[in-house]
Amino acid sequence: MARKHRGIAADGGSDIVAQVVAQGDRLGSRMALVRHKIAVMSGKGGVGKSSITANLAAVLASQGYQVGILDADINGPAIAKMLGVRAQNLSLSENAILPALGPRSIKVMSMDLLLPGDKTPVIWEAPTQQNSFVWRGTIEASALREFLADTAWGELDFLLVDLPPGTYTFPTLEQLVPDLVGIIVTIPSEVSHLVVKRFISLAQELGTLLAGLVENMAGYTCPHCGKVGELFSAAGDGERMVAEMGISYLGSIPFDARLSASADWGIPFALEHGGSPAGQALAHVAAKVKEFVGESRR
Numbered sequence: 001m002a003r004k005h006r007g008i009a010a011d012g013g014s015d016i017v018a019q020v021v022a023q024g025d026r027l028g029s030r031m032a033l034v035r036h037k038i039a040v041m042s043g044k045g046g047v048g049k050s051s052i053t054a055n056l057a058a059v060l061a062s063q064g065y066q067v068g069i070l071d072a073d074i075n076g077p078a079i080a081k082m083l084g085v086r087a088q089n090l091s092l093s094e095n096a097i098l099p100a101l102g103p104r105s106i107k108v109m110s111m112d113l114l115l116p117g118d119k120t121p122v123i124w125e126a127p128t129q130q131n132s133f134v135w136r137g138t139i140e141a142s143a144l145r146e147f148l149a150d151t152a153w154g155e156l157d158f159l160l161v162d163l164p165p166g167t168y169t170f171p172t173l174e175q176l177v178p179d180l181v182g183i184i185v186t187i188p189s190e191v192s193h194l195v196v197k198r199f200i201s202l203a204q205e206l207g208t209l210l211a212g213l214v215e216n217m218a219g220y221t222c223p224h225c226g227k228v229g230e231l232f233s234a235a236g237d238g239e240r241m242v243a244e245m246g247i248s249y250l251g252s253i254p255f256d257a258r259l260s261a262s263a264d265w266g267i268p269f270a271l272e273h274g275g276s277p278a279g280q281a282l283a284h285v286a287a288k289v290k291e292f293v294g295e296s297r298r
């Protein structure tokens with residue numbers, strides 16, 4: 001029976017509170033079927049969160065795990081492109097949206113799959129200009145809740161959540177999925193470290209379990225002469241940072257132009273170049289994350 005609340009219509013379908021309660025129940029029962037929920041996050045943009053999400057998913061799925069990815073970057077979705085599923089149409093089944101299926105049957109849900117065209121921006125229309133900020137936050141939070149609660153994720157070993165830059169989305173996600181484990185991504189630059197350290201503090205204040213830090217774009221091997229050079233000035237500082245912040249070091253991933261090209265082609269790099277230094281580094285990070293969550297089946 002629909003719950004009644006004063007001031008809000010309680011006539012079945014139009015009872016908003018009852019709908020939210022029902023969605024909360026669906027969220028709970030769907031998430032109960034997901035063994036490990038892992039958020040890939042940073043605070044900083046352009047450091048490789050989406051690339052690492054896509055490739056960790058590929059590594060885990062190729063080990064036989066059931067893997068899903070939720071693209072929580074509602075305004076700048078990249079995951080569908082990186083997994084090559086942009087052309088797929090979403091369909092409905094038993095009141096849930098069937099996710100797109102990527103390589104190794106990775107289930108993908110992203111705002112990108114709901115937008116009609118390549119150049120269509122996500123526009124959150126506010127009732128008035130004045131309250132547009134609050135409105136946008138509220139609508140984004142409900143989009144995230146819907147993606148979690150109303151996608152037919154099924155039974156998953158891992159649900160990886162690719163976070164946008166900034167600190168805005170994470171507290172919402174943490175509330176929706178309290179048993180979330182975080183992976184923090186940085187690049188070896190002081191500018192990135194400054195932003196990322198604040199983000200780690202936020203996650204720690206919220207009590208999120210952090211598997212550790214990944215340093216991305218750490219070093220570059222010249223394809224012509226084979227020499228290894230540093231791309232950023234704070235090379236090697238990641239280890240110092242983890243000590244300062246009291247979290248673990250999950251490893252470093254070198255810059256590899258093929259990693260970027262693979263993302264553009266929609267084929268995860270880790271599936272094609274698993275034996276390369278960057279491929280091995282991604283597998284190492286996956287192993288450390290599995291160790292952290294107590295996953296020893298494969």
Ligand SMILES: Nc1ncnc2c1ncn2[C@@H]1O[C@H](COP(=O)(O)OP(=O)(O)O)[C@@H](O)[C@H]1O
Pocket residue numbers: 042044045046047048049050051052078216217253254255256257258259260261263278
């Ligand atoms: N290790 C790497 N080597 C080469 N290119 C990379 C690497 N990591 C990320 N990139 C590229 O850098 C860009 C930003 O990465 P992306 O994963 O979108 O970052 P974020 O999600 O943090 O904004 C993308 O074009 C991606 O292909």
Ligand SMILES: [Mg+2]
Pocket residue numbers: 049050051073078162163164
């Ligand atoms: Mg991204």
